[in-house]
Amino acid sequence: MQRIDHQLPWGHLGTERSLSVFRFGAGSRKVYIQASLHADELPGMRTAWELKKRLTELEAQAQLNGVIELVPVANPIGLDQHLQSAHMGRFELGSGKNFNRAFYELSGPVGELIGSQLGNDAEANIALIRQTMGQVLDRLPAPASQLEALHRLLLRHACEAEITLDLHCDFEAVIHLYALPQHWPRWRSLAARLKAGVALLCEDSGGSSFDESCSSPWLRLAKAFPEAAIPPANLATTLELGSMGDTRVDQAQANCEAILGFLAEQGFIAGQWPQAPDECCEGMPFEGTEYLFAPHHGVVSFLREAGEWIEKGDALFEVVDPLSDRLTVVCAGTSGVLFALDRGRYTQPGIWQAKVAGRETIRVGKLVND
Structure with a gap:
């Protein structure tokens, strides 16, 4: 060596x-x-x-x-x-x-x-x-x-x-x-x-x-x-x-x-x-990966585990605002492998919470997140 x-x-x-x-x-x-x-x-x-x-x-x-x-x-x-x-x-x-x-x-x-x-x-x-x-x-x-x-x-x-x-x-x-x-x-x-x-x-x-x-x-x-x-x-x-x-x-x-x-x-x-x-x-096109975001601030509760196969429309996580009692369920927009979740449990708009790798192209341009 x-x-x-x-x-x-x-x-x-x-x-x-x-x-x-x-x-x-x-x-x-x-x-x-x-x-x-x-x-x-x-x-x-x-x-x-x-x-x-x-x-x-x-x-x-x-x-x-x-x-x-x-x-x-x-x-x-x-x-x-x-x-x-x-x-x-x-x-x-x-x-x-x-x-x-x-x-x-x-x-x-x-x-x-x-x-x-x-x-x-x-x-x-x-x-x-x-x-x-x-x-x-x-x-x-x-x-x-x-x-x-x-x-x-x-x-x-x-x-x-x-x-x-x-x-x-x-x-x-x-x-x-x-x-x-x-x-x-x-x-x-x-x-x-x-x-x-x-x-x-x-x-x-x-x-x-x-x-x-x-x-x-x-x-x-x-x-x-x-x-x-x-x-x-x-x-x-x-x-x-x-x-x-x-x-x-x-x-x-x-x-x-x-x-x-x-x-x-x-x-x-x-x-x-x-x-x-x-x-x-499976090898999936990176253009088929969906990044899912919360529509408002709040506490995140994930409903599925990393590694699971997800169907389009499946509920992936909830976001709760305990002050206004606003509850939003975020669902997958594509079918594929739920391969990554965010580590934080308090979120805001603009921060990805889940990534689903799908077979169909849904994105163009820059694919990586910073």
Whole structure:
């Protein structure tokens, strides 16, 4: 195992932060795994520690067929943000920016540099594109903030990977994935191993999130240069490992073994591993996800559990205003998987309370919430 520590610039006087990357194995193929980019989403960090232990063992046994880079703490900035004992890890407090939005878009500058060099040899194109992605990031002007520096470091390590896992969680949720539709056939095995409830699929959710900044440039380059052989060569996903409280030892170990089994299936780990279960969740269009909101302030009482199949018109939660005695029952506008609930029980208009993944497209434009 090799440990790489990157010092982040723009620390306050007398302070500094660093990003730690743990590298296992060797070879031309690479996997990149990071956890807790939203720093208060800790199931991924706990799972990453289990991965760190297991990868150390597998490396000592010479069972790794490539490089696996692991970043257990992907956001040291957000990990340090607390207000009156409440952890604030989703947004940078100084700027208000979501830590998992607005990553640098690579396809444009890469295409300008090497578009004329791309030909019919897919493997040669992959190597050239990955090399150029790194060069583009290395040549950027000095970062203007610590957040920008963090973004660049994470993307720099991931842009060379064949498989990228970004470990998150939701407030109260079943395990679910976000990915490109083109990648779903390969992700089905991981989803089955994790017993995921749903996969949400789209090419561009509108937020320039980390996983899309790794995978989407390959699609954009293929569209920009249709005569060249450019496969979708970075299989990237945002993997939501259930609810914020899902940090039990057995859960982290099960997540770890599911991920390792998937990587073994992809040829990165040798040895005997359990086959993926035949049963797998459905891949739904992210455009089919309904966000449900309360129409007024009040106390929320959920009527269904995360992971349940919901029919259109089913009652999902009540909102009670105890001063005016106003009671509103909010019902699903689509059929699908109720995959996430808000953690708060006092709400106001504009804050989502439930998410239902449906089969039919009901939204366009920006799909992610901040």
